[in-house]
Amino acid sequence: MTVSVPQRIGLSPAKSCNPKLADGPWEFDALPGYGPGSSETDPIPDATTRPGQLPRAYQEMPAEQLHARIRSAKATLAERLVILGHFYQRxxxxxxxxxxxxxxxxxxxxxxxxxxxxxVFCGVHFMAETADILSAAEQQVILPNLAAGCSMADMADEDSVQTAWEEICEVYGVDPENVTPGPDGKLPILPVTYMNSSAALKAFCGRHGGIVCTSSNATAVLEWAFARAHRVLFFPDQHLGRNTAKAMGIPVEQMPMWNPRRALGGNSPEDLQQAKVLLWHGFCSVHKRFTVSQIDKARADYPGCRVIVHPESPMPVVDAADAAGSTDAIRKYVAASAPGEVIAIGTEINLVNRLAAEYPDRTIFCLDPVICPCSTMYRIHPGYLAWVLDELVEGRSPNRISVSPDVAAPARLALDRMLAAAPK
Incomplete structure (x- = not known):
């Protein structure tokens, strides 16, 4: 009943990053890793912490029946239900x-x-956590498939960040549990976490005067941070941090990488003293795939074409593109284009396909010729959505995401600061 990515966009299975994408995601929920299409360099999560589950009846149910059940459950639950969907969803x-x-x-x-x-959050685990933190106490947040994690989010864990913070604060001669402003009124260091991180790391930022950012408001957030501190520890995505800070005029030389597996992150004390942004050694496996050679080929094949990429892409790719922006910024960029234009996009394939279908009078295609969706977003399938909605109708709440109050309170501080930092 599953429609494979190659079939959906008219490519042969040989051009898919993994032919197993045609299988149902329940085939992989209990296995280590992030599923078909994930990067081999992604860390392997503990599959027992977020096991997926789907009753066999929903695995075998025809697509038409699944969609009918979803529509029926939505009608029954009515105003008691809201379904949130990320742009990268199928x-x-x-x-x-x-x-x-x-x-x-x-x-x-x-x-x-x-x-x-x-x-009901059709996204990945950290997004559902955020919804639980921001929602009212009486509201329940449901993640249709608990195996829908995020490899980038898993690249920075609470223990590693705490250890890094202590090492960094020692270099700057401050108490890691009580970082205070210097004579000029600024903090020596302030933590910023990308939305793609656990609730525990959002709470870490909340406790240490820090903030959360998204790709939409990263510039506004860094401006907020630099108004209060001389330096920023930015995690877990190195590329978003580097590209945003570089666009603000910060030299790359003042953005050392922090590798949590090395002493002082692989830096000297002098490097850290000169730093403006300390970048965590993390990345998105989808956006890491985009290259300058792909941009060169797009321009050779379509002279005059425009290229826009997501800022989670490597710096040389962002530099070579005509524009870079969040998923919403990419949508607006395409909407502002004229009929007949050719636009090459460097982001997740489901969004690119949707834009191509929405604007058939333009030529819109993905820079990466090997189709590879976000493997963890791909874990959400109509079967899981139908199952959890049927359960809600019966008065049961499967796959509820609940953040403990001691984590939620400081995480909410950091998220409220994020929500107040409107995108530029």
């Missing part, structure tokens, strides 16, 4: 979302339906 899921957006927009959408008892 079309079969997106069609049922009440809100569609990027992580910044969906964080705000979680606040927009206070009357909804159930928030």
């Amino acid at each position: 079309d079969e899921v997106v069609q049922h979302a009440d809100f569609l957006g990027d992580s910044y927009q969906l964080a705000k959408a979680a606040l927009a339906k206070p009357e909804a008892e159930h928030i």
